[in-house]
Amino acid sequence: MTAPNPAAGSGTADAPGGPPAVVLIGPPGAGKTTVGQLVAGLLATTYRDTDADIEAVAGKPIPEIFIDEGEPHFRELERAAVRDALAGHDGVLSLGGGAIMDEGTRGLLAGLPVIFLDVGLHDAVRRVGLDAPRPLLAVNPRQAWRELMDKRRPLYTEVARAVVATDGRTPQDVADAVLDALHLKDA
Numbered sequence: 001m002t003a004p005n006p007a008a009g010s011g012t013a014d015a016p017g018g019p020p021a022v023v024l025i026g027p028p029g030a031g032k033t034t035v036g037q038l039v040a041g042l043l044a045t046t047y048r049d050t051d052a053d054i055e056a057v058a059g060k061p062i063p064e065i066f067i068d069e070g071e072p073h074f075r076e077l078e079r080a081a082v083r084d085a086l087a088g089h090d091g092v093l094s095l096g097g098g099a100i101m102d103e104g105t106r107g108l109l110a111g112l113p114v115i116f117l118d119v120g121l122h123d124a125v126r127r128v129g130l131d132a133p134r135p136l137l138a139v140n141p142r143q144a145w146r147e148l149m150d151k152r153r154p155l156y157t158e159v160a161r162a163v164v165a166t167d168g169r170t171p172q173d174v175a176d177a178v179l180d181a182l183h184l185k186d187a
């Protein structure tokens with residue numbers, strides 16, 4: 001675990017029902033869902049995922065939103081979903097892997113307990129095979145994943161209060177490290 005941006009811990013969110021106790025970001029396969037659910041269990045709170053929220057509102061799967069309306073429209077839906085979730089959820093929240101690409105969404109995260117779950121290509125491939133229906137990784141997934149991480153790593157790091165490495169660690173270990181990073185061990 002490293003602390004790339006201590007200033008990320010300095011604001012507040014004016015949100016009835018929120019803000020979340022933990023916000024998880026990171027690329028596909030980082031373990032946001034797996035670890036997020038474990039962390040929610042450890043904190044005896046609930047888990048929420050903005051990808052699921054977007055699909056529920058749109059009434060269709062994310063790959064179809066990309067095909068029908070394009071990525072810019074998806075990022076707008078995502079910004080709205082993140083805003084709603086930050087205002088209405090005080091448990092553990094996972095964002096979509098690319099949420100941090102949108103400047104407005106990054107702005108919404110200021111001051112919140114955001115954890116970047118980091119993963120390298122090797123473990124990401126082992127975990128998700130990079131063959132699931134992921135709109136941005138459809139062609140040459142390994143190279144696309146590398147290029148995507150080159151662009152995204154600085155942004156994940158910028159908005160995160162801490163980075164938790166996940167390579168070679170069990171989800172339970174990672175969940176523990178998340179609590180540690182946010183000083184929530186005895187919460």
Ligand SMILES: Nc1ncnc2c1ncn2[C@@H]1O[C@H](COP(=O)(O)OP(=O)(O)OP(=O)(O)O)[C@@H](O)[C@H]1O
Pocket residue numbers: 026027028029030031032033034035096097127128166169170171174
């Ligand atoms: N630390 C870990 N070690 C080994 N396997 C893991 C770890 N974390 C998650 N996994 C496995 O990797 C796969 C992907 O994990 P998960 O769905 O939690 O990732 P995600 O970040 O939510 O991905 P997505 O962006 O697609 O929602 C799952 O099969 C999960 O069991």
Ligand SMILES: O=C(O)C1=C[C@@H](O)[C@@H](O)[C@H](O)C1
Pocket residue numbers: 027028051062063095096097098099134135136
């Ligand atoms: O990495 C990304 O850009 C994405 C990740 C998923 O969580 C979804 O939000 C969507 O498939 C886009």
Ligand SMILES: [Mg+2]
Pocket residue numbers: 032033034049094
């Ligand atoms: Mg997930």
